[in-house]
Amino acid sequence: MKAEGIAPPKRDNRIKTSDVTNTKGMTFADFGLSKELQLGIYEKGYENPSPIQEESIPLVMSGKNIIARAKNGTGKTASYSIPMIQKVDPTLEAIQGLVLVPTRELALQTAHVIKELCKHIEGLVVMVSTGGNPVKEDIYRLYNPNHIIVATPGRILDLASKNIAKLDHCKILVLDEVDKLLSDDFKIIVAKIIDIMPEDKQVSLFSATYPMAIRGFQQKYVPDPEFINLMDELTLKGITQFYAYLEEKEKLHCLNTLFSKLDINQAIIFCENAKRVELLAKKIA
Numbered sequence: 001m002k003a004e005g006i007a008p009p010k011r012d013n014r015i016k017t018s019d020v021t022n023t024k025g026m027t028f029a030d031f032g033l034s035k036e037l038q039l040g041i042y043e044k045g046y047e048n049p050s051p052i053q054e055e056s057i058p059l060v061m062s063g064k065n066i067i068a069r070a071k072n073g074t075g076k077t078a079s080y081s082i083p084m085i086q087k088v089d090p091t092l093e094a095i096q097g098l099v100l101v102p103t104r105e106l107a108l109q110t111a112h113v114i115k116e117l118c119k120h121i122e123g124l125v126v127m128v129s130t131g132g133n134p135v136k137e138d139i140y141r142l143y144n145p146n147h148i149i150v151a152t153p154g155r156i157l158d159l160a161s162k163n164i165a166k167l168d169h170c171k172i173l174v175l176d177e178v179d180k181l182l183s184d185d186f187k188i189i190v191a192k193i194i195d196i197m198p199e200d201k202q203v204s205l206f207s208a209t210y211p212m213a214i215r216g217f218q219q220k221y222v223p224d225p226e227f228i229n230l231m232d233e234l235t236l237k238g239i240t241q242f243y244a245y246l247e248e249k250e251k252l253h254c255l256n257t258l259f260s261k262l263d264i265n266q267a268i269i270f271c272e273n274a275k276r277v278e279l280l281a282k283k284i285a
Helices: 035-044 051-061 076-087 104-117 135-142 153-161 187-196 212-221 248-261 274-284
Strands: 066-069 097-100 126-129 148-151 172-176 202-207 226-229
Touching: 035 076, 035 104, 051 066, 051 076, 051 202, 051 226, 076 097, 076 104, 076 172, 076 202, 097 104, 097 153, 097 187, 104 126, 104 148, 126 135, 126 153, 135 153, 148 153, 153 187, 187 212, 202 212, 248 274
Parallel strands: 066 202, 066 226, 097 148, 097 172, 126 148, 172 202
Antiparallel strands: none
16 A cells, blocks of 8 residues: 555564565455555555464454464564454444453553554544553543553453443454463453453454463354464574573573673563562672
């Protein structure tokens, strides 16, 4: 799509692997999207659909339930955001789409993507609702029309069970990182949210893995799904992984050795809890 009078977005010059280039040659125009949504996609810098987008967008647009497996970094967020935006009616002052994610950070990131994609659609409102924000702010915003909500399970269940977040018109449900959403911490909460929603809702599950918990959940809550599996391995092509077996007392020395010997500009270190994060930050600072 060419946008007249609008400067083209900055070109993405990152190296692309077959995870995102091995496509069927479709374009976003092939999906029958509105001009306003196509303009948002164009300005977002999405040139052509990635493999997961080619597979999932037509199925969601047709009303199918889907269970999709694809690697992180291959365009999963846009895979469910684009058809959700297209299907929402901005003139209907009701919540019509709900995206559940396991963390506040992912909720903010996802909502940002959706807002950028739909910014040319007049009247369409996207809201974030997560723990960590004052619940009074959410209640205040829910007095006004909202069409798509991106939320963590606990907060939206609290608001929906009190009928503050009214889900009676919400017929599109997405569970992103569903493997985490069906962990012991969330699965009962997620089930209660689903029970509040209309029976004829459309459900999309997205994950990089497919544990047994998803299978049992699917049989109960996701009737007749279409399966999309683009996972031949968990890691994006072009990334090499290394691992080391260490005793607990050896871990800090190993980290310091890596940082001293290798040219590392940026790194993410995952820890099992917040206390360990704070302790490690002090020791390697």
